[in-house]
Amino acid sequence: MSLVPVSKFSAKVMKNIKSIPSGKVATYKQIAELSGKPQGSRGVAWILHSSSTHYKLPWHRVLNSKGTISFEKGSRNYKEQKRRLEKEGVEFVGGQLDLAKFQWKKKISKPKTKKGTPKIFSGRA
DNA sequence: AGTATGACGTTTT
DNA sequence: AAAAACGCCATAC
Numbered sequence: 001m002s003l004v005p006v007s008k009f010s011a012k013v014m015k016n017i018k019s020i021p022s023g024k025v026a027t028y029k030q031i032a033e034l035s036g037k038p039q040g041s042r043g044v045a046w047i048l049h050s051s052s053t054h055y056k057l058p059w060h061r062v063l064n065s066k067g068t069i070s071f072e073k074g075s076r077n078y079k080e081q082k083r084r085l086e087k088e089g090v091e092f093v094g095g096q097l098d099l100a101k102f103q104w105k106k107k108i109s110k111p112k113t114k115k116g117t118p119k120i121f122s123g124r125a
Numbered sequence: 126a127g128t129a130t131g132a133c134g135t136t137t138t
Numbered sequence: 139a140a141a142a143a144c145g146c147c148a149t150a151c
Contacts, residue, residue, distance in 0.1 A: 006148095006149085007148075009148075028132080028134085032133085032147085037147065037148095039134085039146045041134060041147080042130095042134085042147050043133090043147040044147085045132050046132085046147080046148055047148070047149085049130095049131060064132080064134080066134095069132085070133075071132060
């Protein structure tokens with residue numbers, strides 16, 4: 001196990017994970033994408049597996065794409081992760097959380113078009 | 126260099 | 139809907 005980021009990828013992964021704000025979560029895939037490997041979710045998982053607490057990373061804020069904890073339910077780590085998340089305000093519904101609501105978005109993209117605005121069809125078709 | 130493993134994800138049964 | 143198969147990537151041996 002490597003205790004230091006040996007590759008660029010792992011360094012980015014750690015940095016990105018560190019920047020996840022409290023109360024929000026990210027998915028392995030998301031971290032992989034932010035780190036330049038859209039398909040590298042497994043690599044991300046491996047890195048967390050090998051470094052977890054060593055870097056004071058908010059590892060508990062990383063979930064799989066289903067919005068569930070990736071440990072076996074009932075395992076010690078599962079409980080620990082859930083406890084930490086709930087402490088930050090994340091709500092679990094049946095062992096699952098609402099990604100649409102709690103997933104962290106790095107780029108806050110603002111919708112330009114007001115969707116409620118009815119388009120007046122004044123021209124002649 | 127080839128094989129194995131893992132806190133994953135997507136597609137196909 | 140649930141499980142298996144398949145694909146993917148970083149590291150370990």
